[in-house]
Amino acid sequence: MVTHKGSHGTTKVIAEKIKKDGFKVSGGQFVSGAYFWLESYLYVELAIGWYKYRLQRYKKDEASPECAVIIAELSCKDEEFIDLERQDFVDRLAKLAESMATPQNNDREIFALYAYAINELERIGKISFKLFLLKTPPPDEAYCPRYKRRIFGYPTCVIARSNKNISIKDINHIKRV
DSSP: OEEEEEEEEEEHHHHHHHHHHOOOOOOOSSSSSEEEEESSTTHHHHHHHHHHHHHHHTOTTOSOOOEEEEEEEEEEOGGGEEETTSHHHHHHHHHHHHHHTOOTTOHHHHHHHHHHHHHHHHHHHTOOOOEEEEEOOOOOTTTOTTOOHHHHOSOEEEEESSGGGEEEEEEEEESOO
């Protein structure tokens, strides 16, 4: 069994909705699923930074924009887990990106590239992955000033494809951000 702990930043209203109904696990930057910052020294601050970024960009008109950080345990069987930072996967992705001439600044095409590579691995291995590890860009410094991207590198996310693999342990309401 593979188990990770992670944080997810959102609004208080949405956190309560998630607690009741579960995450919407469609879409995503690289892989379809619910994204959590892997437990680390600054993982709660990364979640708050992500909340700030999303609020600034998408939810300016939300009636109740208070921040909440969901702490969850993410787990699956060993064979249902894949680390997308493994060199063999990165090499496979690089070859695919070259053969498909995927531009690095087109989010839709990058998402499609990851989806294709993962689907191929699932088809070949006759498995359905439930959890992924992937380094993703942190929130901009304006939203998460303590995270020093050039020193720490990209932080790792745990991505869950299904609510069955997510167990909410706590919801922290953040008063001032």
